Amino acid sequence: MPLLALIVTHLAKVAHWMGRAFEGAALLLTDMLPALMSPATLTKLVRTHYERSYNDADARFTNASQGWPLEQWEEEVLARHHIVSGKLLVLGTGIGRESIALANRGFRVIGLDISRSALRIGAQITRTAGVSVMFVQADFLAMPTHPAHLDYILLPSIMYSSIPSRSWRQTWLRQLIGLLSPEGLAILQFLVESAPLTRRKRTGETINRWLTKLPGANRLYQPGDTCPLGHFLHAFQDEQELRRELSESGVVVRELNWSGQYVVVAAPPTARAK
Numbered sequence: 001m002p003l004l005a006l007i008v009t010h011l012a013k014v015a016h017w018m019g020r021a022f023e024g025a026a027l028l029l030t031d032m033l034p035a036l037m038s039p040a041t042l043t044k045l046v047r048t049h050y051e052r053s054y055n056d057a058d059a060r061f062t063n064a065s066q067g068w069p070l071e072q073w074e075e076e077v078l079a080r081h082h083i084v085s086g087k088l089l090v091l092g093t094g095i096g097r098e099s100i101a102l103a104n105r106g107f108r109v110i111g112l113d114i115s116r117s118a119l120r121i122g123a124q125i126t127r128t129a130g131v132s133v134m135f136v137q138a139d140f141l142a143m144p145t146h147p148a149h150l151d152y153i154l155l156p157s158i159m160y161s162s163i164p165s166r167s168w169r170q171t172w173l174r175q176l177i178g179l180l181s182p183e184g185l186a187i188l189q190f191l192v193e194s195a196p197l198t199r200r201k202r203t204g205e206t207i208n209r210w211l212t213k214l215p216g217a218n219r220l221y222q223p224g225d226t227c228p229l230g231h232f233l234h235a236f237q238d239e240q241e242l243r244r245e246l247s248e249s250g251v252v253v254r255e256l257n258w259s260g261q262y263v264v265v266a267a268p269p270t271a272r273a274k
Contacts, residue, residue: 016032022256031201034208035207036211038218039080041170042164042218042227046164050115055117057153062273073262077264081254083152086120086152087151089110089148090111092123096111098156100133107170110135111136112138114138114140115137141172143173150181152185155188158189159189161234162231164220164235167220171248173251173265177267180266185252186264186265187263189261189262193238208221224233240265243256252268
């Protein structure tokens, strides 16, 4: 029996080592996808991810609470920027946590999401709660170009980082600002790079720099681009990277909280004067 136990122990160690090796290989391969896929293809993956994320919404949210509070950072942003009323658009509203909480405070809320299942449940909850939210099925990546005169826009859940490539995010942001009223504000959440620089990550970056030189590769690839579970995300490497991106977009940064992973932006003075 001691010999058998020793053999099983060694086999378990080998299996554990193989598991970690395969997991590392899977992560390395996943990180290659943004260097190989075009922003358009990555956008399709993002849309598919958000469409599927609520496939089991009926089962998951059968007993969904009607009294969801805003998160602490959301409360602080509202107070700091004196956001107390007005017309507010929530992009990626899901089943309506933020939308319902804000409607309860008297905001005129439009909740936009790509998932029909999520919006259906959100509408049911609002009816039960006795609040009014206009739910719209649409893709937050396909912003309209005509002015909407919104007072506020909220893009939660680090969704700003799900827009593939720096130039695409900047174009999207300019369109977003165009939807605001002259004194309007947009609140965006983003993803930051929090993991240490490991040998695997350094190897991955070296491989990706080589891959981007191949015909048909994604020349807009940036360090920090990844595709976990088939869902594109860009992790900003430092605060200066994000500030440069926003500055080049032409928006005015009213607040940037790096640790809280959110930014409050407004249209430039020239746009507000029109």
